[in-house]
Amino acid sequence: MVRLLKITFVLLAVFAMLTAAGTVFASNEPTPAAPAAEAADGHGDTRAAATAPVSVVPESTAPWWIWPLSLFITTFILGILAVLGGVGGGVLFVPIVGGFFPFNIDFVRGAGLLVALAGALAAGPGLLKRNLASLRLAIPVAVIASAAAIGGAMIGLALKPNVVNTLLGATILFIVVIMATAKKSDFPNVPKPDNLAQSLGIMGIYREESLGKDVEWTVHKTPIGMALFVVIGIMAGMFGLGAGWANVPVLNLLMGAPLKISVATSKFLLSITDTSAAWVYLNQGAVLPMIVVPSLVGIMLGSIIGVKILARSKPKAIKWMVIGLLLFAGLRSLLKGLGIWK
Amino acid sequence: MANINTKASEEQMAYAGVLNVGMWLGLAVLVITFFIYISGVLPSFVPIDDLPKFWTMRVHDYNVALNAPTGWHWAALVGKGDYLNFIGIAMLSGLTILCYMVILPILFRKKDTAYVVLAIVEILVLSLAASGFLKVGGH
Numbered sequence: 001m002v003r004l005l006k007i008t009f010v011l012l013a014v015f016a017m018l019t020a021a022g023t024v025f026a027s028n029e030p031t032p033a034a035p036a037a038e039a040a041d042g043h044g045d046t047r048a049a050a051t052a053p054v055s056v057v058p059e060s061t062a063p064w065w066i067w068p069l070s071l072f073i074t075t076f077i078l079g080i081l082a083v084l085g086g087v088g089g090g091v092l093f094v095p096i097v098g099g100f101f102p103f104n105i106d107f108v109r110g111a112g113l114l115v116a117l118a119g120a121l122a123a124g125p126g127l128l129k130r131n132l133a134s135l136r137l138a139i140p141v142a143v144i145a146s147a148a149a150i151g152g153a154m155i156g157l158a159l160k161p162n163v164v165n166t167l168l169g170a171t172i173l174f175i176v177v178i179m180a181t182a183k184k185s186d187f188p189n190v191p192k193p194d195n196l197a198q199s200l201g202i203m204g205i206y207r208e209e210s211l212g213k214d215v216e217w218t219v220h221k222t223p224i225g226m227a228l229f230v231v232i233g234i235m236a237g238m239f240g241l242g243a244g245w246a247n248v249p250v251l252n253l254l255m256g257a258p259l260k261i262s263v264a265t266s267k268f269l270l271s272i273t274d275t276s277a278a279w280v281y282l283n284q285g286a287v288l289p290m291i292v293v294p295s296l297v298g299i300m301l302g303s304i305i306g307v308k309i310l311a312r313s314k315p316k317a318i319k320w321m322v323i324g325l326l327l328f329a330g331l332r333s334l335l336k337g338l339g340i341w342k
Numbered sequence: 343m344a345n346i347n348t349k350a351s352e353e354q355m356a357y358a359g360v361l362n363v364g365m366w367l368g369l370a371v372l373v374i375t376f377f378i379y380i381s382g383v384l385p386s387f388v389p390i391d392d393l394p395k396f397w398t399m400r401v402h403d404y405n406v407a408l409n410a411p412t413g414w415h416w417a418a419l420v421g422k423g424d425y426l427n428f429i430g431i432a433m434l435s436g437l438t439i440l441c442y443m444v445i446l447p448i449l450f451r452k453k454d455t456a457y458v459v460l461a462i463v464e465i466l467v468l469s470l471a472a473s474g475f476l477k478v479g480g481h
Contacts, residue, residue: 106401125362131350279471286401289427293376
């Protein structure tokens with residue numbers, strides 16, 4: 001444990017030093033020309049820059065570097081908690097950063113998608129190689145979810161922030177209920193695959209080390225499952241959440257994939273679903289590197305430390321801690337959206 | 343065409359291989375470009391000190407206030423520290439399309455028609471999202 005704390009401290013210190021070094025260098029540079037002047041140099045519509053409503057925005061009194069540093073530390077902790085609590089980083093990131101940081105929810109959702117995407121991309125190769133994430137299960141579902149996520153992202157970016165916050169708060173509270181009550185089934189009973197699953201050959205075998213034997217699996221109720229992935233995709237795109245919290249129950253409890261296959265395929269699936277939504281946010285300009293990069297690095301380093309702590313932790317206690325955190329963040333988002341807690 | 347042994351299928355291994363290399367490459371580019379950005383080696387489109395004035399805005403207002411590029415217009419601004427980071431972000435966001443393109447010939451060879459069609463549809467969906475043709479209104 002002491003070693004882990006030392007590693008954690010060193011990683012935090014390194015990032016803090018690099019950020020601080022960046023600040024020093026930045027302060028020695030002449031201030032670049034204002035963006036409005038850049039616009040006049042030919043980066044598009046100068047009329048828009050001339051009428052820019054900059055003056056109506058209250059200026060933050062904190063120096064800029066406070067925020068990426070705070071973001072890095074926060075997401076580092078979230079990364080640890082996400083692993084220990086068995087949830088994706090995105091589902092913690094959006095409500096917490098959206099609720100307690102000064103960034104507009106548009107940029108937070110863009111960053112949330114990229115955080116979830118990076119986590120899924122990082123986990124994907126190992127899960128695929130070990131045959132736990134199934135490409136045969138993921139590909140048909142991904143087409144539906146990724147198309148729906150585009151729609152969700154477009155809806156989400158068109159909605160007013162108070163509406164987004166209210167819906168996000170309600171969704172997070174719903175996730176809390178799912179996490180607190182949903183049961184999981186290691187090896188669901190699938191009497192026979194449905195016609196769609198059979199014609200697509202959605203089945204496989206994996207080595208279950210805990211039992212020391214190979215487990216054959218297939219799925220059923222595929223059409224209903226795919227219909228639900230429309231909803232999951234829309235929500236993922238709209239709120240910038242990774243959708244593991246919804247993927248796993250649908251794959252496991254409804255479609256009947258073994259729990260390990262469901263969890264692994266869900267994680268891999270996020271790399272496809274979130275890609276489509278992330279492009280929409282990116283193309284609309286809702287991605288700020290100053291928010292994205294510290295968050296992404298923080299949550300990935302936190303996840304690495306989280307995996308190391310996992311073996312010695314008490315999962316139930318941490319799961320309830322994560323549920324409590326989500327409950328608080330969900331309430332904050334809901335009340336912020338309703339204008340009760342600004 | 344179902345995989346009937348415990349080992350991952352050929353297309354699954356190919357997908358994993360490209361994903362592994364691309365992910366680390368994209369991540370490395372992202373981190374390097376971020377430190378170039380905050381070091382101030384390159385001028386930023388939005389000066390870093392001014393950024394807190396703008397990140398509270400809705401994205402539409404942000405774009406109007408700064409005349410910030412949308413779609414792929416950021417590519418013309420990679421000489422700016424902030425937009426330089428978009429290279430790594432685009433690499434990570436585009437990786438899945440590349441992975442699908444890599445497995446497509448394998449699926450063709452296996453005559454796995456249903457998955458060939460699904461993979462092509464997925465490439466089209468992701469390419470549409472990446473194209474920048476989709477516009478968001480409603481502000």
